Amino acid sequence: MPKGIFRVPTAKNETVLSYAPGSQERKELEAQLKAFKQHEVDIPMYIGGQEIRTGNKISMHPPHNTKHCLGYYHQGDETHVYKAIDAALTAKKKWADLSWEHRASIFLKAAELVAGPYRQKLNAATILGQSKNAYQAEIDSACELADFLRFNVQYMCDVYAQQPESSPGIWNRVEHRPLEGFVFALTPFNFTAIAGNLPTAPAMMGNTVVWKPSKSAVYSAKVLMEVFMEAGVPAGVINLVYASGPVMAKVVFGHPEFAGIHFTGSTGVFQSMWKTIGANIEKYKSYPRIVGETGGKDYILAHKSCDAKAVATAIVRGGFEYQGQKCSAASRVYIPQSRWDEIKTYVGNQLSEIKVGDPEDFSNFVNAVIDEASFDKLAAAIDEAKASKEAQVIFGGNYDKTEGYFIEPTIIQTTNPKYITMQEELFGPVLTLYVYEDNKFEETMDILDSTSVYALTGAIFSQDRYAAELATQRLVNTAGNFYINDKPTGAVVGQQPFGGARGSGTNDKAGSAINLMRWVSPRTIKETFVPAHDYKYPFLG
């Protein structure tokens, strides 16, 4: 037990390295990419500290070079999910009883490993497995992940420090117990940092975890697991399983010790899991915590007073970085008529410079989308727009899956502000734009508010302070992360706590004390120093 009231190191955001030609980090990353490509990796599951190989081997291929095989992972089944739950429950007591400062040390060490010796392994695995360019990998798998780990340690202390008042003669205190049972972490393909955060945040608070990554991000998940083990996460605290989503869901949500789910992914999957949990509610020992950050239909709204070049840059970066596969990516845009020609020219100039291709060639800004299903969905949306009377493809519109799943950055202009792609998440480099009459700014905000079920991120561009304030107020429920004169992507841990409401999730703000609070069950302890010896009220004499 601790013999001091310790202060953890103050968290600071990890510096983003430049990867400029000739830089040390670039040489290291290139060497790591080469090393990963030279031999096929064989990835086991990690359950209770054991490496589990089933022989049911699934091959992994870079989305931008589908003929290349990166290696294999061993697919599990129902029995492995049960094993992982048992391992988590077995490890639980010892882990929950470990003093918090030792848990803190483990995750602070993990952050140092991420920022140091594992940086280029994580970046290279993310570049190859998830088709991110060097900059996108760096801000995700190196910087955001290190930030999650360091800031969460600080927030853990903030949670523990929340203590009640005590009146004379008594001492009230609250302890933040981990949840009873195990936590299920279910992670998406698009951010290695999110895959690292979802199991570690509950674990940091004393929980043990069963973790299933996306099948498209197993390569980086394996490197994450190596980091956790080297940092000293004990056997059974985080168990990495690759079984299909529905198989995982059946076993996990049917288990009486299921204590909570930490999910990031699509809205449809989240809603179906919530229904299953609801249907099973009588099976559980406690009411499970359901934390999910899900889809978005994120917007840019430009006012007639906007800085046109800044809007154009926000469209290009916010819409097309990482192929628009950020939940925060700008995917619907509202532009006033009087500024459209100017903005369109700037967008066109920037897009004409952008190269699409393999992320291992550092000059490519846009790389491949994650898989064939995503490619086909995006290609179909583009074709539909080309054929529609309400829409036209004004930039891009080409696609090709010969070598990898490449979609050209595409802008659809529509005359219908409720056109299908103004409403539904596509999750790719396809953005839809509507030009409104300058005097319909307020009406356009009402349309924006009622067009989509999502409320994740949004941006207003305005040099007119009254218009900026009006939009901030009028659009209050349209985004959990709202930007003024900036693109709606790129939230930084510790600076812009991230998450949305409505159909975009439970808004428990990843990388914040709000999120960590979901992984504890507080117990209030009242101690009375001199207990009463008489039952009578004073006025009874």
Ligand SMILES: NC(=O)c1ccc[n+]([C@@H]2O[C@H](COP(=O)([O-])OP(=O)(O)OC[C@H]3O[C@@H](n4cnc5c(N)ncnc54)[C@H](O)[C@@H]3O)[C@@H](O)[C@H]2O)c1
């Ligand atoms: N709001 C946020 O913070 C945030 C961040 C990143 C991604 N996202 C969202 O994630 C989505 C993209 O990620 P994705 O394609 O990996 O999402 P996804 O919903 O397809 O998958 C997420 C995880 O759920 C699993 N899964 C899929 N179907 C399942 C089922 N029927 N039962 C149980 N598990 C199942 C997947 O294997 C994966 O591990 C987008 O909708 C994006 O907006 C949101």
Ligand SMILES: N[C@@H](CCC=O)C(=O)O
């Ligand atoms: N936090 C990231 C998005 C994560 C979702 O994919 C951003 O703000 O761009």
